[in-house]
Amino acid sequence: MPLGTGEFEEAWPRIVRALASFTGSLDDAEEYAAEAVARAAAHERDGGRPIESYAAWCTSVAKRAWLDDARRAAVARRLAPELARPEAERTAMDADDPSLTSFEGLDDRLALLFVACDEAISPTSRMVLALRVVCGLTIPEIAGHLGVQETAAAARLTRAKRALAEARGAFHVPDVVERARRLPVVIACVAGMFTIAHRTVLDPADALADTGRQALSIADALVAAYPDDTEVRGLRAVIRLGLARRPGRVDDVGTGLALDEVDRSRWDAALLRAGLDDATVAAGGDGRFAIEAAIAGLHSSAASFERTDWPRIAQLYGALEDRWPSPSVRVARLVATAQSLLAVGGSPAEVERELAAVEREGPAYASRDASLALADLEWRTGRRQQAAARYRDLAEVITVEPLRRFCLRRADLTPP
Template sequence: MPLGSGEFEEAWPRIVRALASFTGSLDDAEEYAAEAVARAAAHERDGGPPIESYAAWCTSVARRAWLDDVRRRSTLRRLAPELARPEADHTAMDADDLPLRGTEGLDDRLALLFVACDEAISAPSRMVLALRVVCGLTIPEIAGHLGIQETAAAARLTRAKRALADARGTFSVPDATERARRLPVVIACVAGMFTVAHRTVLDPADALADTGRQALSIADALVAAHPADTEVRGLRAVIRLGLARRPGRVDDTGTGLALDEVDRSRWDGDLLRAGLADATLAAAGDGRFALEAAIAGLHSSARSFADTDWPRIVTLYGALEQRWPSPSVRVARLVATAHAVSDRSAALADVERELESLERHGPAYASRDASLALADLEWHTGRQEQAAARYRDLADVMSVEPLRRFCLRRAVTPR
């Protein structure tokens, strides 16, 4: 039967993990998984019998294809001079007889993430490998998230796969002790997956392409595996609260809304409560995601934009910037500072100077955020012409359609 919403995202990591265990190679696993998915689509398009289990069907088809190729290569090597004479193929075996080198009970996506975050691979390359192979982000998305060139991201992916193959030889899920060592990188990868979704998909029309919900599903699996870890809880809090507030990010015309324009009654109450519960548990820690969860909790629990505890948010961003000195955190701290001061003009000059520096010298995502923040400050302080010019420039380069429409609206709407 045709795939339902979310079924492909659930099936893909299961297929890849099974094939990686079977073939001993992530590269082969991805290649044969893709081929099996294409065959499944053709099977349904051609009116074949219903596929009851998409993951099982694709895994079986891919295994058979891999075995066929192995047998063919083996036969060519050993019997090339005698191809005209049929020979028994002694490489044949049943797929179920091959050992799976995995860990029972571990979510398939987490298993792949822990494999991809092998310490034999350099830290930058681990992130690219995990975001591409497991989280499914494209090379341009990964490059934009990490603030690097696409060619550099592609090169890191190639090096990571080669290093993993050279170091380990075969696919193997690490044991519990090793998984605990790799956990911080795994958390950061899932956070990156959600960050890209949060920046680029304000209102997903297709559930199959909802990377934000996929990130939540993986975060759920992380919590199941590490229920007492405050960073894991903080990660899920950030994702839950971000998704809870997503319904208010665009208006009925598909135009993005500023934070002070959002209709908070549209927020998902169940997800808000669940996210705040996670944020409360994460508050026992002081890591990056515990702090991010606290900030998200303050935004989510405020009854209105005016009621937001901006001074507390500024303090938390200061702590977060010390823990994780990212340009995006610096932009967020400056924006919060502008909202927190009672006499905005007194602090505005310093804030704008820092934002202008980030706009000129920061990575692409931070530069865009700084430009949006500057335009918003100009718009709120009555500098209509400057704000309109900046919004027009942003609209010309904005790839996210709801944000492009927002910039165009601000460029022509008087304060």
């Protein structure tokens, strides 16, 4: 319901104080507080869900708006030296270039992704350029995500920049038709951005540097531009559901938790509902992200680890592997298959043999995932000494601190 007499006067200083502390600027605090209050009024006028606490609602909305603007500014600063032409030349990124009018109404980070995914560049080099320049990921992060050596990723980045330089005569801001052709690579870039965040930052301390939330912000912009695209909605579903479950991934001392140890009451209920809504829309398609959304939806809606529909998840991973073959999908399918077997008293021996093959032959990220899966299966089937030895080995090479601490705990060693 609308703010009553005196409620605005009480809420306003609380909002501004919280935002001033968050942004470090009183001017910014007042500006974003005013924007949030306007959004609250529009939310109620349009029949949105009732707001229980205006101060909390407006503070949350204003913080997100400030973070989005700060991230956009950071992208612009980073992009200038990466893609700018010599000063003597005009460029498609010049502020007064009339071709930029085709980006009217399009989020600027999303616009830059479409530019970076120019078809003059090979698909793999496009991915590296977009992840590095627009998404801000490091070469080691990109190399790990793509399963290539860092030198190979750096070489692809160099080739991408050279290709752009050679194509400058025809280089331009893509129109609507061109953007549609580039959309699959753009979606894959945003997915890669979130995957890296999800694998490496279980509990981000810096909201501004939270790559997972940045990926969601760009996914929101994609949905605004392509609201009926099932792959776009599937992408946002995966990101929303992943972020919704993030609060339960570590314990109070920063140690990662196994899926059956997670306190699901800590999950973000509002973000879960929003993600499941997206997954429902995505279910109208059969692409990679529609399938990934369905898998994420099953994990997110299960009341417990034991009540998770593992057979259905394994089946969906099989469909995903047909659609998008990758070592990580293979490992995930094998894990779900093993859990299905254990739930009915079956033996996961054959699954373990396949996981061992990935551990030996797969790229580094898939090999690590296979090792973790093997250790978990040994743990769950009573082979604790074997599991502990594997966890000790993993703790020596894993750099993600919460995951390293988890391995040390399972190995009966005290994390330092």
